[in-house]
Amino acid sequence: MDDVTDAGIYARESAYLDRYVQVGAASGRVLRVAFPETPEPNAEDEHPVLDRIFEYLEGLEEVTFDDVQVALTVPTDQRAVLEQLRTIPYGEQVDVKSLAGLTPELDPDDQDDLVLVRTALDENPAPILLPDHRVRDGPSAAPPAVEQKLRSIEGL
Known part of the structure; x- marks a missing residue:
């Protein structure tokens, strides 16, 4: 954009x-x-x-933010997780383990990597643009009430 x-x-x-x-x-x-x-x-x-x-x-139509540039001033391993969030389509959701599996160099069976994913979600600087609300069992950087409303918009 x-x-x-x-x-x-x-x-x-x-x-x-x-x-x-x-x-x-x-x-x-x-x-x-x-x-x-x-x-x-x-x-x-x-x-x-x-x-x-x-x-x-x-919520009247699907809106994406793929073209909005987000300055990610987070550690490289967290950046990789947050960039993968953008690959989760509108109206779909994954779990933390699946997101770890989608992220290059992370092992979905490694507990440290799952902690890394949860930390990246929790410290997400741009919820909505980087849709952490699409990760059903992970934290969101948005307040819980906001996260629930975002999930509701997408039917999650």
């Missing part, structure tokens, strides 16, 4: 989520997606990624 160029913090209230959706962006990439009850005081409410997220939240 080429129009993610404005650096700053952007937030808009979602009646569906009963909280704000807040996006931090810089250098054409999304740095963070959060769901605060109160947005940052200097947050603006217009940004193309916010528009797309709100289309997704309407």
Whole structure:
């Protein structure tokens, strides 16, 4: 998505989520997606990624975020897990073990690798864009009520 160029913090209230959706962006990439009850005081409410997220939240049609660039400032092994999240199609789900199996160089039968997957999900900087809610038995970086509503949108 080429129009993610404005650096700053952007937030808009979602009646569906009963909280704000807040996006931090810089250098054409999304740095963070959060769901605060109160947005940052200097947050603006217009940004193309916010528009797309709100289309997704309407649930009227399938919305993907494959073209949105996310700046992953996490350890390399966690990055690999988070990048695999994007391969899980809208409306489908996997478990932690399957996600480990999809991730290069991870062994789904190795407990340390399963801990790594759970840690990556828990520390996901951009829920929705990196859809950790599609991992049925893993943590989500989104608050539990938000995670449930995201799963509901996709019929999970």
